[in-house]
Amino acid sequence: xxxxxxxxxxxxxxxxxxxxxxxxxxxxxxxxxxxxxxxxxxxxxxxxxxxxxxxxxxxxxxxxxxxxxxxxxxxxxxxxxxxxxxxxxxxxxxxxxxxxxxxxxxxxxxxxxxxxxxxxxxxxxxxxxxxxxxxxxxxx
Numbered sequence: 044x045x046x047x048x049x050x051x052x053x054x055x056x057x058x059x060x061x062x063x064x065x066x067x068x069x070x071x072x073x074x075x076x077x078x079x080x081x082x083x084x085x086x087x088x089x090x091x092x093x094x095x096x097x098x099x100x101x102x103x104x105x106x107x108x109x110x111x112x113x114x115x116x117x118x119x120x121x122x123x124x125x126x127x128x129x130x131x132x133x134x135x136x137x138x139x140x141x142x143x144x145x146x147x148x149x150x151x152x153x154x155x156x157x158x159x160x161x162x163x164x165x166x167x168x169x170x171x172x173x174x175x176x177x178x179x180x181x182x183x
Contacts, residue, residue: 046137050129054148063150070121077127079111092165094158095119099127099166101173108138108174112166122151122159123166130170138174143167 044052060066079088079100088098095116102109110127114120129145130138143163146152152160 046130046133046141049133050141050144050148053125053129054145057145057149063154066149067118067121067151067154070125071117073124073128074120077111077124077131079113081113083111084113090162090166090169092168093119093162095162097123097162097166099123099169099173101170101177103135103177106134107132108135108177110170119159119162122155122163126163126166126170130174135174135178139171139178 057066057069060069079098083100084098088100090097090099093114095114097114097119098112100111102111108130110131112120112123112127114123125145126143129143133141146155146160146163155163
């Protein structure tokens with residue numbers, strides 16, 4: 044399944060929950076699948092531009108991106124877990140090219156503060172940068 048298809052399916056599944064606030068609460072279900080344990084969190088993984096502390100770790104596995112994350116705020120943890128879930132198991136070129144439409148597709152942009160949305164944009168930027176760097180051949 045392509046990243047675009049995965050995103051469309053996620054939007055469709057989440058929109059089965061009619062209320063946007065309840066949809067936000069449901070995001071906690073994504074946390075266990077992408078959780079970065081406290082023992083693996085490091086300062087260099089902190090995402091700048093987020094009000095809450097957010098850690099992001101990208102890894103390559105069989106040519107595909109694997110993202111794990113954590114946040115010190117439960118709501119933010121669910122939001123960043125959704126992003127990690129969305130982009131995990133995608134090729135780096137897809138991670139670079141496909142923007143998250145999930146915020147508008149699920150009407151989260153209507154219930155999240157501009158500060159939260161800016162933090163999510165910082166998280167997305169960090170993911171894109173990591174995927175771009177990981178898709179280049181190593182320099183010798």
